[in-house]
Amino acid sequence: MPAETVSPPASSPVGTPVIEFDAVRKVYPDGTVAVHELSLDVREHELLALVGPSGCGKSTTLRMANRLVEPTGGRILLEGTDVTHADPVALRRRIGYVIQNVGLFPHRTVGQNVGTVPRLLGWDKKRTAARTAELLALVGLDPDTYARRYPHELSGGERQRVGVARALATDPPVLLMDEPFGAVDPAGRRRLQAEFRRIQQEVGTTVMFVTHDIEEAVQLGDRVAVFSVGGHLEQLAEPLTVLAHPASDPVREFIGEGAPVRMLSLATVQREDLEPADRVVEPAPEPVTLGSTLTTAFEAIAALSSRATGRVPVVDDAGTVVGSLTAEGILAALRRTADAAQTADA
Numbered sequence: 001m002p003a004e005t006v007s008p009p010a011s012s013p014v015g016t017p018v019i020e021f022d023a024v025r026k027v028y029p030d031g032t033v034a035v036h037e038l039s040l041d042v043r044e045h046e047l048l049a050l051v052g053p054s055g056c057g058k059s060t061t062l063r064m065a066n067r068l069v070e071p072t073g074g075r076i077l078l079e080g081t082d083v084t085h086a087d088p089v090a091l092r093r094r095i096g097y098v099i100q101n102v103g104l105f106p107h108r109t110v111g112q113n114v115g116t117v118p119r120l121l122g123w124d125k126k127r128t129a130a131r132t133a134e135l136l137a138l139v140g141l142d143p144d145t146y147a148r149r150y151p152h153e154l155s156g157g158e159r160q161r162v163g164v165a166r167a168l169a170t171d172p173p174v175l176l177m178d179e180p181f182g183a184v185d186p187a188g189r190r191r192l193q194a195e196f197r198r199i200q201q202e203v204g205t206t207v208m209f210v211t212h213d214i215e216e217a218v219q220l221g222d223r224v225a226v227f228s229v230g231g232h233l234e235q236l237a238e239p240l241t242v243l244a245h246p247a248s249d250p251v252r253e254f255i256g257e258g259a260p261v262r263m264l265s266l267a268t269v270q271r272e273d274l275e276p277a278d279r280v281v282e283p284a285p286e287p288v289t290l291g292s293t294l295t296t297a298f299e300a301i302a303a304l305s306s307r308a309t310g311r312v313p314v315v316d317d318a319g320t321v322v323g324s325l326t327a328e329g330i331l332a333a334l335r336r337t338a339d340a341a342q343t344a345d346a
């Protein structure tokens, strides 16, 4: 993340395609067309969110990428190689997979769960244990406390974190996620989303992420693919473009009336929006930190309204005061987003 921004930039990935769907079609034996002539790519380090109403073919699409479902027609390439000819077991070791209820092994400890694939790959005990501890720490679970616990001794959110850690264990180039945070309560879900996004950007994993929740899709996705029933890809674009310029009636219907508010929730306060640090009164009470609390302008408003002073000191990771957040700063962030929505590619 660039140091001068307060939150992750809405990137426009131009990387090489890691997963490519080329005219892929899936018709189930009973004649249901789940996916209709789908062509799209997921680019290196990108998080692509697949979103749409129930039954529109999102999970089928995802599961074709690791051959849990065989396509009826077309080609799927992983890093340039046609996966329809790959050994499914070897393929799944290169592609992490996280689903809603995680599917942890109930009789194995958290540490054993996370270390499953490394052990299958023949890693020795020491290397597996070190990687397990590293991953548990990455997802915010203290290895000394959690590695020896069993799944039933965890909260739902903690289990999801273990699921993410397990999927990342061998550093797969690609992660497929199907409603991974669906079973978590709203507050925990928001925290998990933010933490997962931070980890994904830090590790650089390419992610294909299925959700039925447009809010989750626009918050997490670098790009968003909106599907309609019958497995049609209606629009593939950056979040702001989908919200500001829905490409068809099904997209408009799906994003609903909340689109303007969702658009503003994409507004991010940047360093340039802060008042200069020399105007901050020291010592700064309860500062907020660049890149964490101020994820969106909405959170900035919450930070501001909880202080009586009308300004909130902002510090960087090292604790140095870098500026002061005021209502004008938030307005500047909102204005920038509204301008970007007007000029976003239709």
Ligand SMILES: Nc1ncnc2c1ncn2[C@@H]1O[C@H](COP(=O)(O)OP(=O)(O)OP(=O)(O)O)[C@@H](O)[C@H]1O
Residues within 6 Å of the ligand: 028, 029, 030, 032, 033, 034, 052, 053, 054, 055, 056, 057, 058, 059, 060, 061, 212
């Ligand atoms: N094994 C199957 N046999 C027959 N039809 C299936 C099978 N699996 C899925 N379908 C059908 O294919 C279509 C797409 O299903 P899919 O699970 O991919 O949708 P989805 O968008 O992920 O839905 P949801 O959000 O409800 O999970 C649906 O009409 C579904 O009923």
